[in-house]
Amino acid sequence: MQKFLSFILSFSIFLMAVSPAPPILKAEANNLSVEEARQLLVRTDNKYEPPQYEALMLMRNHRPDRERQENKLRLLRKNDKMLVIFLEPPSQRGQVFIRDGDDMWMYLPRSNKVMRIGAKDALMGGEASNADLMRTAMAEDYNPVYLGEEVIDGITCYKLELTAKRRTVAYDKVIYWIGKEKDNPVRRDYYALSGKKLRTMYFSDLRLLGGFERPTRIKIENAEQKEYWTEMILEEVNLNVKWEDYIFTPAYVRQGIFH
Numbered sequence: 001m002q003k004f005l006s007f008i009l010s011f012s013i014f015l016m017a018v019s020p021a022p023p024i025l026k027a028e029a030n031n032l033s034v035e036e037a038r039q040l041l042v043r044t045d046n047k048y049e050p051p052q053y054e055a056l057m058l059m060r061n062h063r064p065d066r067e068r069q070e071n072k073l074r075l076l077r078k079n080d081k082m083l084v085i086f087l088e089p090p091s092q093r094g095q096v097f098i099r100d101g102d103d104m105w106m107y108l109p110r111s112n113k114v115m116r117i118g119a120k121d122a123l124m125g126g127e128a129s130n131a132d133l134m135r136t137a138m139a140e141d142y143n144p145v146y147l148g149e150e151v152i153d154g155i156t157c158y159k160l161e162l163t164a165k166r167r168t169v170a171y172d173k174v175i176y177w178i179g180k181e182k183d184n185p186v187r188r189d190y191y192a193l194s195g196k197k198l199r200t201m202y203f204s205d206l207r208l209l210g211g212f213e214r215p216t217r218i219k220i221e222n223a224e225q226k227e228y229w230t231e232m233i234l235e236e237v238n239l240n241v242k243w244e245d246y247i248f249t250p251a252y253v254r255q256g257i258f259h
Contacts, residue, residue: 032146037160041139041176043183047212049136052078052243055210056236059133061126064227071124074258075133076241081248082134085258094259097123099134100248102168107253114250119170126230127199127220131170133232138162138176141169149180152187156180171198182206185215189223197223210237 032040054076061069072088084097094109097117104117119131135141142162150159157177164172173191178184185203192198200223203215214234222228246252 031148032158034143034145037144037146037158038139040158040178040183041142041144041160041162044178044185045137045139047183048185048214049077050210050212050239052239052241053210054238054241055234058233058235059124059126059128060231060233061124062227062229062231069124069126076243076247078243078245078248080137080140081243081245083248083253083258084133094256096253096258097130097134098248098250098253102166104130104134105250107250109256109259112254112256114254119168123230127222127228128230128232129170129199132199132201132220135170138174141165142174144176147175150177152177155186157186182213184213199223209234210239 054074057073057075059071059073070089071086071092074083074085074087076083076085080099080101082097082099086092086095096107098105098107098114102119104119105114106117107114117130119129119135121130122128123130123133142164144160144162147159147161150157156179158180160176160178162174162176171190172193173195175189175191177186177188179186184206187203188201189197190199190201200221202219202221203217204219205215205217206213207216209216214237216234218232218234220230220232
């Protein structure tokens with residue numbers, strides 16, 4: 001009897017060794033690993049926000065209780081440094097937003113003052129935060145986890161959950177949909193540490209600018225009051241530029257060079 005039981009146990013172990021893996025393990029193998037999700041985030045960043053460029057952008061703020069505000073902006077970027085220069089309207093011409101790493105400032109030409117600003121602060125009273133315009137390379141600030149695939153507006157997307165690497169980042173969590181075919185941004189939902197949904201960002205109107213096909217229209221919508229929104233329209237992109245680090249400093253901007 002003991003020999004028979006030993007035979008049954010040995011045979012069961014043999015069957016376990018040669019049996020195929022359960023279907024759930026096979027399904028997990030089709031998922032993106034943490035590193036693959038990070039590489040996807042980097043590719044999407046590099047297409048939408050190349051490391052060095054110059055661009056022209058139109059920004060519109062819409063609130064039902066106010067007249068629509070419109071600004072024409074010139075953007076200069078070099079890695080984690082950025083200038084946002086106001087061209088229009090004339091009343092704001094020469095104002096400059098400055099980013100150098102985690103530090104941000106605003107220069108006011110009429111008073112020749114430079115004020116420190118925060119990434120979470122609202123940009124010009126609209127639905128966009130300062131980070132939405134000046135900290136757009138998501139791989140710098142977030143760790144991604146793959147959640148699966150989902151169809152958004154007819155586009156099959158990778159769905160990622162991003163968690164902030166530091167508390168200084170504007171949003172503590174982001175759910176990010178990236179087009180599977182072209183690695184293009186499609187939608188982002190932004191959340192506070194409490195879990196409250198703050199904003200949704202929609203990307204649309206794919207066009208060839210600066211040698212890359214990219215979304216040229218971004219709409220940022222208040223999660224609770226959808227009639228409050230900011231729209232940013234990318235009009236021109238030039239990658240054939242080379243900026244020096246010193247121009248991305250309050251001391252340089254304060255000379256009034258961009259007025």
